[in-house]
Amino acid sequence: MKKNEFLAQLKNELKKNNAAETEDIILEYEQHFAFKMADGYSEEEIAAKLGEPKAIAAQFDSAKDEGGKAAGGGFFLKLGLGFAAVFEALFYILFLAWDIVLAAAAIAIFVLGGCLVTTLNISALIPYMPFLGSLVFGISVLGLAGIFGVASVYCFAFLRQMIKASVRWHKNMVSASPLPPLPCNPQFDPKTRRRMRTVLLGALAVFGVFFVLGFVVLALQAGALGFWHHWNWFV
Amino acid sequence: MNTQYKKGVLELCVLSMLKDKDRYGYEISDNLSKSIDIADGTVYPILRKLKSDGLVTTYLSEESGGPPRKYYSLTELGKSTFENDRAEYLEFAKTVESMLKEKTDEKE
Incomplete structure (x- = not known):
């Protein structure tokens, strides 16, 4: 899997899981790719060593649902x-x-x-x-x-x-x-x-x-x- | 080894790596995956969990000739948690070790 493909899949899975701070997480993995690539690994190798995007995304806690805080509520708001x-x-x-x-x-x-x-x-x-x-x-x-x-x-x-x-x-x-x-x-x-x-x-x-x-x-x-x-x- | 089992201990390993100095995400992931057989991707969720638990904080630091790196640093809570968990784990591991050794000795 190529870097962009990996990151896109990960982003997708994170969104599905409603994970908090998706952008920040993606950035961290982007940096991981950057460091590994500087060490001479290919994008495919790095992605393989990282693991499945779906499995990774599952390890991030999903954002706390605040019980529909003010959802649809508050005409004055x-x-x-x-x-x-x-x-x-x-x-x-x-x-x-x-x-x-x-x-x-x-x-x-x-x-x-x-x-x-x-x-x-x-x-x-x-x-x-x-x-x-x-x-x-x-x-x-x-x-x-x-x-x-x-x-x-x-x-x-x-x-x-x-x-x-x-x-x-x-x-x-x-x-x-x-x-x-x-x-x-x-x-x-x-x-x-x-x-x-x-x-x-x-x-x-x-x-x-x-x-x-x-x-x-x-x-x-x-x-x-x-x-x-x-x-x-x-x- | 069982992945689920390893994951619990990994948190402790990450904390111990941060005890002496602040490190950036890749440094931690690279060090850990060198000595423990885990997928590279597992470390980042752990870091994030430690952060949301208040055991570590992050800050960005610009390095010469590169994108800014996100450094992780132990909080006071992280330090005390690490000391507690470390002592607990070592005690636990000692017991487990001695139990496992007894078992094999009996078999022989």
Whole structure:
């Protein structure tokens, strides 16, 4: 039996037995596979040594049935949950709007950075800047776009996880056999999290360094600290 | 040997492995299956049962270059339970051993 097949069968059997924290159990067996595979065993060997998924699942205690706690019961509970859902939905819409703003800002800043780097001045919207200054400054703007990009991705993941956790919570409130609550903060796998951190720190560094550098270059090219006056940017 | 019989003792073995240091699930399963002939899959249900009985707790610890590992650690209750059960088992095993030996001696 292959790893995925084994895990799928085990999950199925655990669900049938109404075992608590199925995901957590599966994770443990996944790690077992990972360790054994690192030692050079084949997936089939590992699965065979683990035993039958059905037999394993039978060894896990099933979740305590709390005698239909509030199952179907409590008109007021449901009414309250309904009201809570309305307010939550409003909050999520607000949060989504915020995230769209972030994403739009990231795209706009990225385009601006691209224009500066390539000195592509569409209908003279960008005030005049000599080439070198525009290039250095453009790179810093691209870094800023990176920061906004990561922020919008993070916020979106945050929103998604919050909605998931809240749906789970709502279900648990009226369900007889509650599932474990989900965390509210975004659940990235370690690799993605590390990559996002690297991108964010890199973008931050690029933005910081090139912003200062761009300021210096522009000031030198204009021969004045307030270079924007020199080229009459705000007139 | 009878699997049902072994399972009862396995809990004690797991506790004894955790007595001196915290270990992650695979470490326990690997160590046990090396010395006792059981299916690899049996250890995880035992760990979970010990946890729901409050004898062990778990925590995640991130290792360099790998997924976070779930470590198991004895609670105070686990420690005292282990000491009790250990003494009880050793006493029991001693009695059983001496009884079984007498029997074979008679046969010879």
